[in-house]
Amino acid sequence: MKISIIGTGYVGLVSAACFADSGHSVLSLDKDKYKIKLLSSGKTSIFEPKLKTLLKKNIKDGRLSFTTSFSRACNADLLILCIDTPSKKSGDPDLKNLNIALRQISKFLRKDLFLIIKSTVPIGTNEYIDDFFKKNSKFKVEIISNPEFLKEGSAVQDFVFPSRIIVGCNSKASKKIMKKLYAPLKLAQKKIIFMSANSAELTKYASNSFLATKISFINKISQLADLTNANIHDIKLGLGSDPRIGEEFLNAGLGYGGSCFPKDIKALISLEKKSNLPFSIFSVVEKINNQQYEIFYNKILRAFENSNLKNKSFFIWGLSFKPNTDDIRDSISIRLIKKLSPQVKHIYVYDPQAMPSASKSLSDIKNITFSDNSYHNIEKSHALVLCTEWNEFKNPVFKKLKNLKDKKIFDGRNFLEKSEVIDHGIEYIGLGIN
Numbered sequence: 001m002k003i004s005i006i007g008t009g010y011v012g013l014v015s016a017a018c019f020a021d022s023g024h025s026v027l028s029l030d031k032d033k034y035k036i037k038l039l040s041s042g043k044t045s046i047f048e049p050k051l052k053t054l055l056k057k058n059i060k061d062g063r064l065s066f067t068t069s070f071s072r073a074c075n076a077d078l079l080i081l082c083i084d085t086p087s088k089k090s091g092d093p094d095l096k097n098l099n100i101a102l103r104q105i106s107k108f109l110r111k112d113l114f115l116i117i118k119s120t121v122p123i124g125t126n127e128y129i130d131d132f133f134k135k136n137s138k139f140k141v142e143i144i145s146n147p148e149f150l151k152e153g154s155a156v157q158d159f160v161f162p163s164r165i166i167v168g169c170n171s172k173a174s175k176k177i178m179k180k181l182y183a184p185l186k187l188a189q190k191k192i193i194f195m196s197a198n199s200a201e202l203t204k205y206a207s208n209s210f211l212a213t214k215i216s217f218i219n220k221i222s223q224l225a226d227l228t229n230a231n232i233h234d235i236k237l238g239l240g241s242d243p244r245i246g247e248e249f250l251n252a253g254l255g256y257g258g259s260c261f262p263k264d265i266k267a268l269i270s271l272e273k274k275s276n277l278p279f280s281i282f283s284v285v286e287k288i289n290n291q292q293y294e295i296f297y298n299k300i301l302r303a304f305e306n307s308n309l310k311n312k313s314f315f316i317w318g319l320s321f322k323p324n325t326d327d328i329r330d331s332i333s334i335r336l337i338k339k340l341s342p343q344v345k346h347i348y349v350y351d352p353q354a355m356p357s358a359s360k361s362l363s364d365i366k367n368i369t370f371s372d373n374s375y376h377n378i379e380k381s382h383a384l385v386l387c388t389e390w391n392e393f394k395n396p397v398f399k400k401l402k403n404l405k406d407k408k409i410f411d412g413r414n415f416l417e418k419s420e421v422i423d424h425g426i427e428y429i430g431l432g433i434n
C-alpha cells in the first residue's frame with residue numbers, strides 16, 4: 001500500500017519505519033525542512049533503540065522517503081496523522097498543529113482516501129475531522145481512529161509486537177483497509193479490536209490514565225510504608241502477585257513524567273471539570289505525582305539538617321524521564337535539579353543519552369557541571385542522587401562510590417539493593433524502603 005505519514009515525532013517516525021519495514025511504500029512528511037534533510041540521510045534527532053537501523057535499511061531499499069510537500073503526501077491510498085497535541089494552559093490538548101495539517105490536506109487532496117488519526121485527541125475529534133472534510137472537500141475522506149500505545153525506549157518492539165491495535169471506525173471499507181495495513185505485521189493484525197471512534201479515543205486516555213493511577217497508587221503506598229516502617233519492594237511483590245492486579249507499573253519512585261501521562265491526565269481533569277463530573281480521581285493522581293518528588297527532596301534536606309547545604313555538592317545520575325530515551329519532556333530529574341540547585345554548592349550530572357537536551361533546558365543554572373561519565377567528579381560530591389534507572393547504573397562500582405564525601409545515596413527509583421549499599425559503608429535512602 002502507498003502510505004503517507006504526517007508528522008515525524010516518536011509516533012510518526014516509528015510508524016513510518018515499521019510500516020516501511022513491513023513492505024508498505026511510505027512517504028513521511030514534516031514541515032521542518034532541516035529535520036526532513038536529516039532523516040533523508042538516515043539520521044534522526046531522537047535516540048530510540050533499533051530506529052536508526054530500520055530507517056537506514058528502508059531508505060536504502062526504496063520503501064521509505066521524506067518530504068515537506070503536502071501535495072506529494074496526498075497522493076496516497078491512506079494518510080496517517082501523527083501530529084503532536086501538547087497541553088494548553090487549560091489542560092486541554094492543543095489541536096492547532098492538527099488543524100493546520102487538516103487544512104493542508106484538504107487543499108491538496110485529489111482523490112478519495114482514508115485518513116487514520118494516531119495522535120492522542122480529545123473524545124469527539126474524529127467526528128469533528130469527519131465533519132471538517134464533509135464541509136471542506138469534494139472528495140470522500142473516511143476517518144479512522146487508531147491510537148498508538150508505543151512506549152519510548154521500546155517503541156519499535158511495541159509496534160511490531162503490540163498488546164492490541166485499537167481501531168475506531170464504522171464502515172466495512174475502513175475495517176478492510178485497516179486489516180490490510182496491519183496484515184504484514186502478522187501478530188498485530190490478530191490483535192485488532194474494532195469499536196466506535198469515540199470509544200477508541202477514550203480507550204487511549206483510559207489506558208494511560210490507568211497506568212498513571214497505578215503509579216500514583218504505589219507511590220502513595222510507599223509514603224505509608226515510610227510511615228509504618230514497611231518495605232515497598234515486599235509490598236509490590238505481595239500486591240502484584242495477584243493476577244488481577246499484576247506487578248507491572250508498580251515501581252514506586254519519583255513519579256511519572258514524559259510526553260504522555262502528564263498530558264493525558266490533564267486532559268481528563270479538564271474534561272471532567274467542563275462536564276461538572278464530581279470526585280475527580282485524576283486530580284488526585286496528578287497531586288500525588290507532584291507531591292512525590294517534593295517528598296524525595298525533603299528526604300535530602302532532612303538527611304543534611306545539621307549541616308549547611310550551601311557547602312554540599314550532589315551528583316545526579318539520570319536526566320531523561322525514563323531509561324533508554326534521550327527525552328527530557330516532563331522529566332522529574334530536571335524538576336528536581338531546578339529545585340535543588342539554588343540550595344546547594346554544586347550539582348554534577350550524568351546521563352548516557354540525555355545530556356545534549358538537558359544542557360539546553362538547564363542552561364540558566366550556573367552551579368552545574370555535565371560530567372564525562374558517571375564517576376567523573378564523584379570525589380567532589382557529598383552524595384549521589386539517582387533519578388533514572390538506566391541499566392548502566394544498576395551495578396555501580398562501589399569502590400568509586402566510596403569516594404562520596406558524605407557517603408550517602410538517595411535512590412529516587414528504588415533500584416539499588418539497600419543491603420548491598422550499606423555493606424559498602426554507604427547510607428541508603430529510597431522511597432518506602434525500610
Ligand code: UDX
Nearest residue numbers: 148149150151152249250251255256257258260321322
Ligand atoms: C506511555 C504508555 O506506556 C504508552 O502506552 C503510551 O502510548 C505513551 O505513554 P511512555 O511515556 O513512553 O509510554 O513511558 P512509560 O514507560 O509508560 O513510563 C511513563 C512514566 O512512568 C516514566 O516517567 C516512568 O519512569 C514512570 N513509571 C513507570 C513509574 O514511575 N513506575 C512504574 O512502575 C512505571
